[in-house]
Amino acid sequence: MKPEKPAMTIVTLFFLAITFFTVNLSRAAEPIELKLTHWVPADNVMHKDVFVPWAKMVEEKTAGKVKVTIYPSELLSKARDTYESVVNGTADIGFSHLGLNPGVFTVNQIFGLPFLYPEAPEGSRIITEVYEKEPVLQSEFKDVKLLWFMSSTMLxxxxxxxxxxxxxxxxxxxxxxxxxxxxxxxxxxxxxxxxxxxxxxxxxxxxxxxxxxxxxxxxxxxxxxxxxxxxxxxxxxxGGPFYVVMNLKKYNSLPPDVRKALDSLSGKWASEFSTDLREKADIASREKIRKLxxxxxxxxxxxxxxxxxxxxxxxxxxxxxxxxxxxxxxxxxxxxxxxxxxxxxx
Structure with a gap:
């Protein structure tokens, strides 16, 4: 019986190694989940036409390494708590309005001045361009990673x-x-x-x-x-100045190729993408209400x-x-x- 023990030990170690390798391979294959919070209803253009397609683009651009889970209608955080929920990590990404956090965003409130710009497409370009030129505006977003700015359609x-x-x-x-x-x-x-x-x-x-x-x-x-x-x-x-931000620690923890993919779907491109869709939806809603x-x-x-x-x-x-x-x-x-x-x- 004694000679059988080494053989049993080798077999046991072999299966343990296989199990360890399989479990770790499975974990490595699991996508990185990013939780995105916003307050708009699921039938709103920002959810169904902007964030849902954007989440799919992120997954495709990262070859499945990232999965974006969206929480609409304040399911994860209240509208006024969106920014703080991203800062503290309750959410990884958040969409909100500058006016809801005047204590955080003081100088950036300039983009909410009345009669500042004619329509949303111009507004989004103006906000993005000026922000990129002014360090004092950027300093108010030091605790998060700003993904993009956009103007709402005119209020x-x-x-x-x-x-x-x-x-x-x-x-x-x-x-x-x-x-x-x-x-x-x-x-x-x-x-x-x-x-x-x-x-x-x-x-x-x-x-x-x-x-x-x-x-x-x-x-x-x-x-x-x-x-x-x-x-x-x-x-x-x-126009209402809106932003999409990401938890800074989470962003910095992403692999370089994932950050690069996320960056390519942010900034000016994302601003124009979301603004154009929102503008079209605004016109359609106006005509729908006009017929009531x-x-x-x-x-x-x-x-x-x-x-x-x-x-x-x-x-x-x-x-x-x-x-x-x-x-x-x-x-x-x-x-x-x-x-x-x-x-x-x-």
């Missing part, structure tokens, strides 16, 4: 029971907004700004907590805001638009003044913004 006024035909009609109305310069603008124009996350707007309108809101057409459509509003102003007030019974579209005259712009201009001065007091060259940054506006608005 417009939508109200439940009272139409807004002139600037005077806005006075005293409670209007939902995302915060930042937009809230200050509404206050300057005579309204009472109310900061409410997009998923909670429907209920707020239904209960009369707010009288109206500023939303793009596609958001009115996907959040079913047309069910609780009936008056729609066609004039664009401002009981809804009125209100066009301002050119003179009325000028009145609104003139009334909002103090916000620009106040913003630049507040930034300059902190030792930040606000005027210089605004000059850079205006150069980009002129460049892309031709």
């Amino acid at each position: 417009r006024l939508h109200t439940a029971t009272k139409p807004i035909r002139t600037l005077e009609d806005l006075k005293g109305m409670k209007i939902r907004t995302g915060g930042g310069p937009q809230a200050a603008t509404l206050k300057t124009l005579g309204a009472t700004p109310v900061a409410i996350s997009p998923p909670d707007v429907y209920t707020a309108l239904e209960r009369g907590t707010v009288d109206g809101l500023t939303f793009p057409w596609e958001a009115v459509d996907s959040y079913k805001i047309d069910e609780v509003t009936k008056y729609h102003n066609t004039a664009g007030l401002w 019974k009981g809804h009125e579209f209100i066009d301002f005259s050119r003179e009325e638009v000028v009145r609104w712009k003139s009334a909002a201009m103090p916000i620009w001065d106040e913003f630049i003044s507040s930034v300059e007091k902190k030792g930040i060259p606000g005027k210089k940054i605004l000059e850079e913004v205006n150069r980009s506006v002129e460049k892309y608005s031709k």
Whole structure:
């Protein structure tokens, strides 16, 4: 019996080695999972037409080494907590709005100034270009990896029971907004700004907590805001500056080839990709709402638009003044913004 022991030991070691090799090979083949969080509904253009295809592109570009799992509708983190959830690693990637975290993003709020640019495609190019030139803007994203910027389609006024035909009609109305310069603008124009996350707007309108809101057409459509509003102003007030960021530690831990693939699907390319799709969806939603019974579209005259712009201009001065007091060259940054506006608005 004694001579059999070495043979048994060799066989046992052989099978242990095979098992160890197989388990580790299986682990090596498992894709890196990246959790992407956002607040928009699953039928919104940003989810179904932007992030779902983008996630597939990432998987293909990395030859299956990465799998992006998307959590829409605040399933992983609330809208206002998106940035922090990426910083602390609850999520690996997050899509959010600068106005929801004014304490984090101070100088970048410049991209939310009223009547800054005409439409979303120009807005996305302006934001991306100026950000890349200004270190002070980049410093506010030091705790994350910025993947890309984009402007929402233009935000417009939508109200439940009272139409807004002139600037005077806005006075005293409670209007939902995302915060930042937009809230200050509404206050300057005579309204009472109310900061409410997009998923909670429907209920707020239904209960009369707010009288109206500023939303793009596609958001009115996907959040079913047309069910609780009936008056729609066609004039664009401002674009909403959005960002897609990634947990910095997670990004740096990725293999070089994976980082390279991710970089190729970020930046200017991703900004234009997402903005163009959102713009097309916005136009489609506008026409869909236009056909609904009981809804009125209100066009301002050119003179009325000028009145609104003139009334909002103090916000620009106040913003630049507040930034300059902190030792930040606000005027210089605004000059850079205006150069980009002129460049892309031709």
